[in-house]
Amino acid sequence: MTVPILKQGPFLIATIQAALTDTDVLRLQEDVMQQVTRHRSRGIVVDVTALDVMDSFVSRSLRGIAMMTRLRGASTVIVGIQPEVAFAMVQLGMSFEDVQTALDLEEGLALLQARREPGDGAG
Amino acid sequence: MTVPILKQGPFLIATIQAALTDTDVLRLQEDVMQQVTRHRSRGIVVDVTALDVMDSFVSRSLRGIAMMTRLRGASTVIVGIQPEVAFAMVQLGMSFEDVQTALDLEEGLALLQARREPGDGAG
Amino acid sequence: MPAEGATVIAIESDSDVVTARQRARELAAELELSSTDQTLLATAISEVARNITTYARRGEVSVSIVEDGRGRRGIRVVATDRGPGIEDIDRAMQDGYTTGGGLGLGLPGARRLVDEFAVDSEPGQGTTVTLVKWSRT
Amino acid sequence: MPAEGATVIAIESDSDVVTARQRARELAAELELSSTDQTLLATAISEVARNITTYARRGEVSVSIVEDGRGRRGIRVVATDRGPGIEDIDRAMQDGYTTGGGLGLGLPGARRLVDEFAVDSEPGQGTTVTLVKWSRT
Numbered sequence A, B: 001m002t003v004p005i006l007k008q009g010p011f012l013i014a015t016i017q018a019a020l021t022d023t024d025v026l027r028l029q030e031d032v033m034q035q036v037t038r039h040r041s042r043g044i045v046v047d048v049t050a051l052d053v054m055d056s057f058v059s060r061s062l063r064g065i066a067m068m069t070r071l072r073g074a075s076t077v078i079v080g081i082q083p084e085v086a087f088a089m090v091q092l093g094m095s096f097e098d099v100q101t102a103l104d105l106e107e108g109l110a111l112l113q114a115r116r117e118p119g120d121g122a123g
Numbered sequence C, D: 001m002p003a004e005g006a007t008v009i010a011i012e013s014d015s016d017v018v019t020a021r022q023r024a025r026e027l028a029a030e031l032e033l034s035s036t037d038q039t040l041l042a043t044a045i046s047e048v049a050r051n052i053t054t055y056a057r058r059g060e061v062s063v064s065i066v067e068d069g070r071g072r073r074g075i076r077v078v079a080t081d082r083g084p085g086i087e088d089i090d091r092a093m094q095d096g097y098t099t100g101g102g103l104g105l106g107l108p109g110a111r112r113l114v115d116e117f118a119v120d121s122e123p124g125q126g127t128t129v130t131l132v133k134w135s136r137t
């Protein structure tokens, strides 16, 4: 199950479309890094609306994407975490404290756009 | 393998040119501190484009440079982390959360410049 | 005791982990567990099934419907392997404890996600983790 | 079993650490491991080889090509020393556990970077860490 990654202006959008195996998740990490590098993207939205489970491996890997892309000067926003999934993540002990999240794709893109505005030099 | 450190206006640029041993890395830390002190530099860019591996020792040492220079009122930006290297660092567990990063030298300098602008008191 | 024949999923690869949690979710939906409870159960299964592939290479997950004496029904999941076993179960149940470079949230996290939870393990013999999630109706 | 003679790098100083990871990367490139996989392997080697210089003073890293039964090839790295050994391996595998003022990410981090990972150690006898990274084609 490959995750399609689309370029939209200075940003990338990765839309997960079905349950991912661990192998798929690792591939997604690599693919995102490759595309970020190729397009010199400034921001990435990862849309997880289709995920009905985010276990510790997936959560950790998505946080990993946020960290890796930051090392290349790009921000990652995770969008579309389903309410039951968010509930389960918190019970599990995964808090995503250090990861940017937004309600949906639109809000995620707005967040990235806001980051690009002049006067904000933050990472 | 000594790392050359150039002065550019109020900033310093340290360009790593090949794989570093741990000894080289410790020397780089010292050299940067010496130059920062001598030139009263306000910012340092460390360019790691040439590094094909950033293990826990190098990562920790670069973070160390960022912390030391901060204590002298100067900001450090690490630029040019290669995508595969970013990937490996995150798997390893080194996230550089508290270190400023940018895509390349140009963006790193822009970041330092932005930090110097009045009205931005951030670290 | 299982009230119906158990569904057994062999766990050998990471796609089996996905299969196992999906099967359990289907069964949980049949039992009319809430959508949230289905998700909690599926997440717990993902954790214990991944531990099988990580630490024991292979094993199995069986999913069945159980009843308590008072007419309440639930899903029971038993994850078994003949891998290396767990030396110190108390330690393994600590948040953050991992011998495999993980987050160490699998066992303690799974425990928080279900109603009943038990680990049986003998070093050199293997590990069995049992989870139960009760229907709330 | 090694399919070809192993390259052995003596580890005595920090430049040997660099040599070891570069040799392994060359071999990985010959095997057409992806550039990312080469980097992950080289980083893991850097960690275990540094542990040799830090905790055992000297030792060696051997790098060889291995095959599984099904035609898949990979790189095997064995880092060995006759240093003090590791008292509690489970503990040493914890993120952040260090007796040497390090970050404690070397062993657990290296495990996350490769496909197979094993530590054998006997206090007073020495330590052997084995890593395997498989080609994904």
Ligand SMILES: Nc1ncnc2c1ncn2[C@@H]1O[C@H](COP(=O)(O)OP(=O)(O)O)[C@@H](O)[C@H]1O
Residues within 6 Å of the ligand: C047, C051, C052, C055, C056, C081, C083, C084, C085, C086, C092, C093, C097, C098, C099, C100, C101, C102, C103, C104, C105, C106, C107, C108, C127
């Ligand atoms: N099926 C199993 N076989 C052997 N050891 C296991 C098994 N499941 C868990 N363990 C041990 O318990 C530890 C804690 O497990 P867990 O909380 O799931 O965290 P993680 O999987 O991230 O390490 C593991 O690191 C491992 O040492």
Ligand SMILES: Nc1ncnc2c1ncn2[C@@H]1O[C@H](COP(=O)(O)OP(=O)(O)O)[C@@H](O)[C@H]1O
Residues within 6 Å of the ligand: D047, D051, D052, D055, D056, D081, D083, D084, D085, D086, D092, D093, D097, D098, D099, D100, D101, D102, D103, D104, D105, D106, D107, D108, D127
């Ligand atoms: N080759 C070795 N010989 C003896 N002890 C070792 C060796 N490698 C690792 N250790 C022990 O395991 C601990 C954890 O190692 P590691 O995770 O690599 O972190 P660090 O090297 O930062 O301490 C070390 O602090 C040390 O006590």
